[in-house]
Amino acid sequence: MSSRPIETLRGIKCTVREWGEGAPLVYFHGAAGLLDEEPLLEQLGAHFHVFAPEWPGYGDEETEDALEDMLDFALHGWDVVTALELDAKPVLVGHSMGGMIAAEMATLAPQSTERLVLIASSGLWLDEHPIPDLFATLPFELAPLLFHDAAAGVKVLTGGLDFDDPSALGDFLIGNARRLGTAGKILFPIPNRRLSKRLYRQTTPTLVVWGREDRFLVPAYAERFAELLPAAELAWIDGAGHMAPVEQPTPIAEAIVRFTRA
């Protein structure tokens, strides 16, 4: 893995992590941000040149004020792709909030997307399956909501931080306010910015990947994405909750490789 700073045409600076070489695959992280260890991206690096940019609000550069609504996020996503100077159309992969943005990007420019992969993607709302309010969820409630294995999830989420240390807690609060404050612009109070009425445009093949044990975005959302997308395929992942890329990276990597080679 390596990482480097890039700057978009608009002048937004961000960090991009990279793995492997080959055909380009751009991965957009969810509201939690990129973790120190990203086993899925590491495994995908054996088959692709993986690029994982950080969204504004998630890195050291304080550029998040520039993004205010869904169109800002989607265009910023394409600005990042442009700044990467790829030699081929990328596979776009997004997890959770990153899936929502990747899907919006694809509906804006389906011709520029080689393949789309949505992993436990946000962006839809079903009245019969209300999504838990991430913004009113206390830290200790997060792991059971987001992970199939809650005990393992706690370790991932805290990243080894000691919350009894006031300075560590203070840094965490500031980071969390920036990250989820930014995410709230497209996820609060209902994570639905009318993606459903635009998905018909995403005519390039899409793989919808979902953990069977996702308690945050329940599997009905996977089925709804598959219904709305003109060319979708569903891949169910056993033993995975909403944080499927962390919990079951190998079957997800295999599904993506199989799908993109098909």
Add this chain to the structure above:
Amino acid sequence: MSVKFCWFNLMPWPDLPDDFREQNRSVWVDIPSSLFDPKRGNEVYHQYMDQLEYADSLGYDGIGVNEHHQNGYGIMPSPNIIAAALTRRTSQAAICVIGNSIALYNPPIRVAEEFAMLDVISGGRLVAGFPVGTPMDTNFCYGQIPALTRDKYYEAHELIMKAWAEPEPFAFDGKYNQLRYVNCWPKPIQQPHPPIYIPGGGSIETWDFCVEHDYNYSFLSFGGYVAGKALLEGFWERVAAAGKDESPGRAAFAQIICVAETDEEAERLYAEHILYFFNRCLHVYPGFAEPPGYRTIKTIKAGKLSQLAAQAQRRFQTLTWKDLVDGGMVIAGSPDTVRERCEHMIRELRLGTVFGLFHMGNMPDEKTRYSTKLFAERVMPQLQKLWPEHDSDSRWWPTPYAERVRPAAPGEANR
């Protein structure tokens, strides 16, 4: 100006059950609506409005209302409705609406119109409050995006002030409001505008906003004057740093006050009702208190407010009457005790206005009136002249229109 005393009623629901805390996660946002009984509400609203009118008759400088939504200790989602009723049966007190959460009104020109109506009907007695709004009200009940709330608030403020000031219709091309013909009709009696009070909870941006515009900063908490001192010191530092005068009229503070003949009687009469408030009414689910993005990074860095709030929340739940009185959350006792503590508070915090919280929790009407009357007659007169050097400063309080009309009695013509 003399020190102003505003009699404030939060309008709490008085019948939260004994096991409210055990059975419910929050008094605010998702409180079960089955706990509200509309027929009982008929009595409760009238009792609270009668009390506000009683305060006017006793000579309080102002009577105060505010806006909360889906809240068991504030059944006043629309303070303007209460304020409108108060304009009719009161004649002297300023009508303090502290205030309208201007980012929530769509378009905010509605606030310019309704406040102008209140000012005109009351004969220039309106104090206009513009809160950014709590996360519970603004974000969770009314769905505003936390990280954009403040930006939307600033735009709403700009629109309202311009709507009051401009003599001709104008177009407003805002980020959140696009209006082709802004033409506030009616306009307020008080010119250029009623005194503006900005209620806040300690955001640095709000301090600077008040200082820049010469608005009153109203620190509203239930933490009391001892804890409030540190925050108001921060505000006064910003005033000094900006090179502005240090008129006490720049600052207001909300304080729970209970008066009886003796300190012992105060405890006997009021303790259970104050503890009802602290133990049931302040039971707010912490997940609603601090959505990421609501506070700016600057404010978090400065104060670590989340932690302070969390500590305060825990503290409230185990406090006794003695803790509340010693800690200054409540000023209670004989007229002498209350006078001495209030004077200390007014001088230490440098206050021009005190929002006195006399009715709290499930306090019965007769006790509320007893305390209210004792304060008006035996405490207030001796506190009003604490800032003689600022007597001529009239910027922070309404000067009502001298020839304002009094409502006619029902069935009679008005002159």
